[in-house]
Amino acid sequence: MEQGVTLEGKRILLIIGGGIAAYKSLDLIRRLRERGASVRVVLTAAGKQFVTPLSVASLTGNPVHEDLFCLTEETEMGHIELSRSADLLVVAPATADLLAKAAAGIANDLASTILLATDKKVLMAPAMNVRMWDHPATVRNVAQLREDGLLFVGPSDGEMACGEYGPGRMSEPMEILASIAGALQPTSQVLAGRRVIVTSGPTHEPIDPVRYIANRSSGRQGHAIAAAAAQAGAHVTLVTGPVSISDPVGVSVVRVETAKEMLAAVKASLPADIFIGAAAVADWGFEKPAAGKIKKEKGSGPPTLALVENPDILAEVSRPGESRPALVVGFAAETGNLIDHARTKLQRKGCDLIVANDVGPGTGVMGGPKNTVHLISSDQQEAWPLLDKGEVARRLIQRFAGMLGK
Numbered sequence: 001m002e003q004g005v006t007l008e009g010k011r012i013l014l015i016i017g018g019g020i021a022a023y024k025s026l027d028l029i030r031r032l033r034e035r036g037a038s039v040r041v042v043l044t045a046a047g048k049q050f051v052t053p054l055s056v057a058s059l060t061g062n063p064v065h066e067d068l069f070c071l072t073e074e075t076e077m078g079h080i081e082l083s084r085s086a087d088l089l090v091v092a093p094a095t096a097d098l099l100a101k102a103a104a105g106i107a108n109d110l111a112s113t114i115l116l117a118t119d120k121k122v123l124m125a126p127a128m129n130v131r132m133w134d135h136p137a138t139v140r141n142v143a144q145l146r147e148d149g150l151l152f153v154g155p156s157d158g159e160m161a162c163g164e165y166g167p168g169r170m171s172e173p174m175e176i177l178a179s180i181a182g183a184l185q186p187t188s189q190v191l192a193g194r195r196v197i198v199t200s201g202p203t204h205e206p207i208d209p210v211r212y213i214a215n216r217s218s219g220r221q222g223h224a225i226a227a228a229a230a231q232a233g234a235h236v237t238l239v240t241g242p243v244s245i246s247d248p249v250g251v252s253v254v255r256v257e258t259a260k261e262m263l264a265a266v267k268a269s270l271p272a273d274i275f276i277g278a279a280a281v282a283d284w285g286f287e288k289p290a291a292g293k294i295k296k297e298k299g300s301g302p303p304t305l306a307l308v309e310n311p312d313i314l315a316e317v318s319r320p321g322e323s324r325p326a327l328v329v330g331f332a333a334e335t336g337n338l339i340d341h342a343r344t345k346l347q348r349k350g351c352d353l354i355v356a357n358d359v360g361p362g363t364g365v366m367g368g369p370k371n372t373v374h375l376i377s378s379d380q381q382e383a384w385p386l387l388d389k390g391e392v393a394r395r396l397i398q399r400f401a402g403m404l405g406k
C-alpha cells in the first residue's frame with residue numbers, strides 16, 4: 001500500500017481478540033491514526049491477556065470497551081451505538097473462537113454481540129495455530145462467514161509463536177491497512193435502479209408425499225450473484241429452490257420447490273432488465289405425484305415412474321416479446337465437452353450469454369466454494385481462472401452491467 005493513502009475521517013471499530021498477534025494490533029492502531037482514521041477498540045477478555053486496556057486507550061485516545069453489561073456505557077456508547085458510529089468493523093486478531101461465534105450467531109459478550117448486531121462491513125484478520133486454522137470446524141466457519149459477506153485478510157504462512165509452521169499468522173499491519181482502505185471504497189453502483197431476477201438452487205420434483213427427485217446444487221453461485229447484484233444497487237428477486245444456505249442481504253426471496261413453481265414465480269416477478277438462470281432446474285418431473293406414499297407391495301416389484309418434461313424457464317424467458325429482459329443469462333453445468341454443449345445451449349434456449357462450468361466429479365464445483373467459468377455468447381468465448389464463487393459473482397455483475405449499457 002502506498003504510504004500516502006489517507007483514511008481521513010474514517011471511523012474504525014477494532015475488536016482485539018485473544019492471541020499473541022494482538023501486539024500487532026497496537027501497531028495497526030498507530031498506523032490507522034497516522035492516516036487520519038479514528039479508532040475505537042473493543043477488547044475481549046482473552047485479548048486483555050495479551051494487551052492492556054491502558055496501552056490501547058493511550059494509542060487510540062478513546063476509552064476501551066470491554067463489558068456488555070456496563071450500564072453507564074449502555075447510555076453513552078452501547079453495543080449498537082459502537083457499531084452504528086463506525087464505518088468499518090475490523091477483528092484483529094480474529095481467533096478461532098471469535099470466528100466460530102460469528103459464524104453461529106452466538107452473542108455472549110460485547111465483541112460477539114456487536115458482530116451479530118452490526119449492519120456494517122466486517123473485516124476479519126484471523127490468527128491461530130495452523131492446526132486450528134486447518135480444522136474442519138474453522139474451515140466451515142470461514143466458508144460460512146465469507147458466504148455471509150464478511151471480508152478476510154490473511155492469515156499468512158510462516159513460523160508461528162507456538163513453534164509450528166504454516167498458515168495461521170495474522171497479516172502484517174500494513175496488509176490489514178490496505179484491506180481496510182479497500183473495504184472502505186464505495187461499492188460501485190453499476191446496476192442502480194435496475195431490476196434483476198435470479199434463479200438459484202435445485203428443484204425438488206415430488207414422487208409422493210415423502211419422496212422426491214433432486215440434484216446436488218447448493219445454490220451458492222446463484223445466491224452470490226443475487227447478493228452481488230444487490231450490492232451493485234439493483235432491485236433483486238431471488239427465486240430459489242430448497243437450499244440450506246442463508247438468504248443474501250438486501251434481496252427479495254421467493255422460495256419454491258418444483259420447476260413449475262419456479263417458472264410461475266419468475267413470470268410473476270417480470271418485468272426485469274436482467275434474468276440470470278443459475279438454478280439447476282430438474283429437466284423432468286411428475287405430472288401428478290402420488291397422493292399417498294407408494295407402498296412396497298410383495299411380488300409386484302419396483303414401481304414404474306413416468307416422468308414428464310418440465311417447462312424450460314430459461315427458454316421461456318428468452319422468447320422474444322415485450323416482457324423479455326434486455327439481458328438473459330443461462331448457466332451450463334456440464335461434465336464434458338463444456339464449450340460445445342454451451343454453444344448448442346445458447347442457440348437452443350435463445351439467451352444472450354451462457355456461463356458454463358465443469359461440474360464433473362473431482363472438480364468440487366457442485367456445492368463447493370469455488371468455480372471456474374467460461375463465458376460464451378454468439379461473438380465471444382472467454383475462460384476465467386478458478387475463483388471464489390463470490391468473486392465470480394462480482395465479476396459477472398460488472399460484465400452484465402457493461403453488456404446492458406451497450
Ligand code: C5P
Pocket residue numbers: 199259277278279280281282283310311312313314315329330331332333345
Ligand atoms: O438444459 P440445461 O438444464 O443444461 O440448461 C441449463 C440452463 O437452463 C440453466 O440456466 C438453467 O437454469 C436453465 N433451465 C431452466 N429450465 C429448465 C432447465 C434448465 O431454466 N427446465
